[in-house]
Structures are given as C-alpha cells and as structure tokens.
Amino acid sequence: MNKPHDIPSPSANNAAAVDNHAVMFITQRPELVMTEGHGSWLIDHNGKRYLDFLQGWAVNCLGHSNPGMISALHAQARKLINPSPAFYNEPMIRLSNLLTEHSCFDRVFFANSGAEANEGAIKLARKWGQLHKAGAYEIITFDHSFHGRTLATMSASGKPGWDTMFAPQVSGFPKAELNDLDSVKQLITDKTVAVMVEPVQGEGGVIPTTSAFMEGLRALTREHGVLLIVDEVQAGCGRTGKLFAYQHYNIKPDIMTLGKGIGGGVPLAALMATEDTACFVPGDQGGTYNGNPLMTAVGISVIEQLLAPGFLDDVLRKGELLSAELLKLATEFKLEGERGKGLLRALMLGSDIGPKLVELARDHGPEGLLINSPRPNLLRFMPSLAVTDEEIHLMCQILRKLLQQVK
Numbered sequence: 195m196n197k198p199h200d201i202p203s204p205s206a207n208n209a210a211a212v213d214n215h216a217v218m219f220i221t222q223r224p225e226l227v228m229t230e231g232h233g234s235w236l237i238d239h240n241g242k243r244y245l246d247f248l249q250g251w252a253v254n255c256l257g258h259s260n261p262g263m264i265s266a267l268h269a270q271a272r273k274l275i276n277p278s279p280a281f282y283n284e285p286m287i288r289l290s291n292l293l294t295e296h297s298c299f300d301r302v303f304f305a306n307s308g309a310e311a312n313e314g315a316i317k318l319a320r321k322w323g324q325l326h327k328a329g330a331y332e333i334i335t336f337d338h339s340f341h342g343r344t345l346a347t348m349s350a351s352g353k354p355g356w357d358t359m360f361a362p363q364v365s366g367f368p369k370a371e372l373n374d375l376d377s378v379k380q381l382i383t384d385k386t387v388a389v390m391v392e393p394v395q396g397e398g399g400v401i402p403t404t405s406a407f408m409e410g411l412r413a414l415t416r417e418h419g420v421l422l423i424v425d426e427v428q429a430g431c432g433r434t435g436k437l438f439a440y441q442h443y444n445i446k447p448d449i450m451t452l453g454k455g456i457g458g459g460v461p462l463a464a465l466m467a468t469e470d471t472a473c474f475v476p477g478d479q480g481g482t483y484n485g486n487p488l489m490t491a492v493g494i495s496v497i498e499q500l501l502a503p504g505f506l507d508d509v510l511r512k513g514e515l516l517s518a519e520l521l522k523l524a525t526e527f528k529l530e531g532e533r534g535k536g537l538l539r540a541l542m543l544g545s546d547i548g549p550k551l552v553e554l555a556r557d558h559g560p561e562g563l564l565i566n567s568p569r570p571n572l573l574r575f576m577p578s579l580a581v582t583d584e585e586i587h588l589m590c591q592i593l594r595k596l597l598q599q600v601k
C-alpha cells in the first residue's frame with residue numbers, strides 16, 4: 195500500500211529524499227543522512243561536505259574516524275566484546291587506572307551516557323548522606339544547568355519548564371545562581387548533601403564559572419560538610435585545554451562525572467569519586483553494559499591521545515585563536531562578544547539570529563558548516579580538539595559571509 199510518507203518529498207537541489215517513516219519523531223531534523231566523517235569533516239548522502247564544529251555535541255573530541263580509536267575498537271572486538279559485568283576486564287581496569295592517575299579521584303564506575311553517570315552521582319551522594327549526614331539528600335544545582343534527560347537528571351537540570359514536564363518530579367534539587375556564592379549559601383540546610391555544578395555551563399550557553407566562585411564553593415561545601423560534584427560531561431576530557439575542567443581551579447571535588455568526550459563518539463561515561471566518597475556496596479549500583487571492554491578500550495585510546503605531549507597545550511592555543519577570531523567578528527558586526535574556555539566557545543549575537551545562522555551555515559555551498567545555537571541569541575562552537583588553524587579560519591570566513599547576509 196502506498197502510504198503518504200512513502201511519496202518522496204520534493205527537496206532542494208534534487209537531493210535524494212529521506213525515508214524517515216519508522217524513526218520516532220523526537221526532534222526536527224533536516225532531510226539529510228550523514229554517511230561518512232573524517233577529522234573535522236562530515237559527508238551526507240548527497241556527497242556534500244560539512245565543516246563540523248558540532249562534533250556530535252562535543253562528543254568526537256578527536257574528530258571523525260580517528261585512527262587510534264578505530265584500531266582500539268578493531269583489536270578489542272577481535273579479542274573480547276562482553277565477558278559480562280560480573281567479571282573484571284582488562285580495558286576497564288586500564289582506563290580506571292589512567293583516569294585516577296591523572297585526577298584527584300580514586301574510584302571509577304563506567305556508564306553508557308552522561309545522564310546515567312549523573313544518576314550514579316546523585317545516588318552516591320544520597321547514599322553518602324544516609325551514612326554520614328543523617329539522611330540528608332538535597333543536592334543544590336543551578337539555574338540553566340543541564341545534567342541529562344532521565345527523570346532525576348531532568349529534575350536536577352535548571353532548564354526552564356523542566357520542573358513540570360513528566361510530573362511527578364524527582365524532588366530534592368533546589369536551584370542556585372551560577373557564579374553567585376551567596377545564592378548557594380542561602381540554600382544550604384541540614385537536608386543538603388551536595389552541590390552539583392558544571393565548571394562551564396554548556397547547554398546553558400557556554401558560561402564559565404569564575405575561579406572565585408569555584409574556590410568559594412569548595413570552601414563553603416567543606417565548611418558545611420557537604421559534597422562537591424562536578425558534572426564534566428561536556429567540559430571534561432580536554433575540551434577546555436586541561437584534561438579535566440576542575441583543574442583550571444585550585445580545587446579537588448569529591449565526585450566528577452564524564453561523558454561525551456571520554457568515548458570520542460562511542461557510548462561511554464564515567465562516575466568518579468574519592469576513596470572517602472565511594473560508599474556504594476554490592477547491590478547499590480550496576481548495569482549490563484557498564485565497563486564493557488569494547489567501549490573502555492576506545493576510552494583508553496582517547497585519553498592516551500589527549501595526554502600525548504603538547505596536545506592539551508595546543509587545545510589552549512587553538513582556543514585562544516578561535517576566541518580572537520570570534521572577537522573580530524563581534525567587533526565587525528557589532529555583536530555582544532564571545533566567551534568560553536578552550537575549545538568550548540560561544541559567540542554572543544545580541545539578537546535572536548542564532549537559529550537562522552545555524553540553518554544558513556548548514557545550507558551554505560558548496561561546503562556547509564555545522565554549528566549550533568543552544569540559545570537563540572548565541573552560537574556554540576565545539577570542534578574536534580584536533581581541529582587545524584586553517585579550519586578555524588575557514589569556519590570564521592563562512593560565518594563572516596553569513597553574518598553579512600543576516601545583519
């Protein structure tokens with residue numbers, strides 16, 4: 195039978211139609227199927243190339259088709275894909291060691307997504323509260339924060355409207371204001387067990403925390419005997435030019451979550467804790483795919499490449515280059531400015547032209563540009579950490595052309 199959605203829809207430039215009828219509708223997607231990726235470039239089913247400054251939302255920290263990741267995946271697939279989570283496996287142990295050797299944490303639990311790692315962090319903090327804080331369970335989070343899309347992490351998130359979606363909510367997440375220590379102080383009660391913060395708010399519009407705030411937060415949480423949790427799902431793993439974003443400040447958090455970049459594109463996330471905080475006992479935490487060797491083998495390759503001599507310094511340098519080039523655009527087009535840390539940056543547009551620019555950039559020919567607009571008045575850039583200077587210049591060149599069209 196010829197259902198209406200089988201009729202090819204006419205699309206621009208005689209591009210091949212996309213049969214999407216069996217895909218659950220959860221977001222508006224362009225009529226494009228991405229088929230290949232290499233470094234900073236993504237290729238669609240029509241053969242068009244896109245300069246990718248999205249990289250799967252800061253996920254592909256080494257760009258597309260990274261050779262080291264591919265060989266790690268191949269080698270591990272031939273050796274062992276899944277022994278079951280009831281046993282240790284070699285990559286799980288090696289990656290745990292690598293992460294603890296290069297951070298202030300002592301224990302690692304691997305998960306499959308950032309939201310799952312954050313769920314684990316919430317559970318761990320509540321468990322710690324039961325053991326050490328007379329059942330305190332409230333976790334102070336921040337307006338405009340983003341911690342994931344499970345029920346608890348939606349409640350923890352400070353996205354407007356998320357406090358009524360899919361009610362009833364998981365309770366216990368009072369919201370403070372980022373970079374406002376007093377607003378945190380006012381929320382601390384004997385029910386408080388932790389404060390959870392993104393060192394750079396990503397989805398909220400790339401808003402870095404200040405050193406005074408992060409260091410004040412650490413002092414405040416110590417003073418009240420509550421935990422400090424950093425959600426580094428977006429800002430961690432080299433994105434800001436340090437292996438972990440908290441390392442920009444003079445602090446040692448109690449719990450950290452990683453996602454996105456740690457797998458370089460494969461589903462891998464981590465919950466890390468200090469020895470004193472890692473209080474789960476058997477039965478508290480688990481999951482079928484947690485710590486599976488296929489994903490953790492890729493994670494080893496990713497972290498080793500980030501730790502290669504000079505790599506992170508170069509991320510800092512390229513972050514400064516991107517910052518300077520964005521500032522030039524801001525001056526030229528009388529925009530509000532730019533902000534960020536390392537290669538997680540935003541251009542503040544001063545008006546709601548973000549979504550229009552995202553569309554124009556994607557449709558730009560012959561080569562498209564992929565960027566995003568987490569808020570309509572700004573653009574976010576999260577290129578491969580291996581992006582070249584030439585690619586940064588090319589991105590700004592395309593953007594300059596588009597700004598001339600819309601401004």
Ligand SMILES: *Cc1c(COP(=O)(O)O)cnc(C)c1O
Nearest residue numbers: 307308309340341342396427428
């Ligand atoms: C993306 C993100 C998450 C959620 O990660 P998923 O892998 O999508 O579940 C959590 N926290 C932050 C800061 C993020 O950017």
